Structure formats: structure tokens, C-alpha cells
Amino acid sequence: MRVLSPSIRLGWPRLQLIMRFLLLWAAVVARSLGFREEALSLATAFTGLTAQSKPQRLGLSQPRPKLERERIQAEREAKGAECVEFLDRLIPVSRTEKGLQSLSETSPIRPESTPALPGPKVGGTPRT
Numbered sequence: 001m002r003v004l005s006p007s008i009r010l011g012w013p014r015l016q017l018i019m020r021f022l023l024l025w026a027a028v029v030a031r032s033l034g035f036r037e038e039a040l041s042l043a044t045a046f047t048g049l050t051a052q053s054k055p056q057r058l059g060l061s062q063p064r065p066k067l068e069r070e071r072i073q074a075e076r077e078a079k080g081a082e083c084v085e086f087l088d089r090l091i092p093v094s095r096t097e098k099g100l101q102s103l104s105e106t107s108p109i110r111p112e113s114t115p116a117l118p119g120p121k122v123g124g125t126p127r128t
Contacts, residue, residue, distance in 0.1 A: 023047045029087065038093075038100040041109050042084065045091045045102035075106040 026043035035042055055061040063069075076092055081103055083090040092103040101108035 019047060019051060022050060026087065033086075035100075037098065038102075041100070041102040042086050042091055042093075044109050045104070046087055046089060048104070049089055049091070072105050076103060079106060081106075 023043050026046045027039045030039035030042045052061075056063055064072075076094075079094060081092050081094045084093050084100070085091075093100045094103055094108055096108055101110070103109065
């Protein structure tokens with residue numbers, strides 16, 4: 001009988017758990033650095049960049065073609081995008097009516113599109 005390692009047995013659910021933990025950790029760090037409304041957007045962008053970079057370092061996926069990267073960069077510059085250094089990564093952001101929002105390619109990452117994070121609970125109700 002072949003015994004599978006925990007990473008193979010758990011597979012995708014384990015990866016989702018790790019990514020949610022990374023998102024939560026990055027959001028806490030962003031808030032502690034002074035980003036309030038932008039924390040979840042920055043954390044989402046950081047988590048996405050991290051999720052893309054690991055397979056590329058391992059040779060499991062390829063980065064975008066140079067022409068596509070240049071096109072995205074030109075569109076960002078045309079929209080007045082800036083970069084914020086966050087946890088040793090440059091996160092592209094734009095200023096919107098809601099403050100700074102991270103960019104996914106050229107469109108802002110909306111905090112409501114981020115998966116729900118667990119909140120502290122005591123007796124079934126959130127703590128305030």
C-alpha cells in the first residue's frame with residue numbers, strides 16, 4: 001500500500017489555507033505599517049504576486065511575455081499608477097475615490113472581491 005504525503009493528501013484545500021493565512025498576515029502587517037483602508041487591497045496584491053512567483057522560481061510556470069508586461073506597464077502609467085514598496089515587493093497602486101487601491105494588471109483590486117477572513121469570535125458573536 002502506497003502512503004501519500006500530507007501535501008498530496010491535502011492538496012488544494014491545504015494550499016487555500018496557506019494562501020488565506022498569508023493574506024491575513026499581510027493585511028495585519030499593512031495595518032501595522034499605517035495603511036488602514038488600503039490594507040486588504042495591498043495584502044491581496046502581495047498574496048497574488050507571491051503565488052505567481054513561487055512556481056516561476058521552481059520552473060513550473062513562465063512569466064508573462066515581455067511585450068505583454070510592457071503593454072500593462074504603459075497602461076498603468078497612462079492611468080497615473082504608482083508603486084508602493086510593501087514587504088520587499090513593489091505593489092502597483094492607483095489613487096481612487098476610496099484611497100489607494102492595488103492594481104491587478106490595470107484595474108483596481110476591490111476589497112469586496114477578497115475572500116472573507118475569519119474574525120475573532122467569543123460565544124458566536126464578533127468581538128468589538
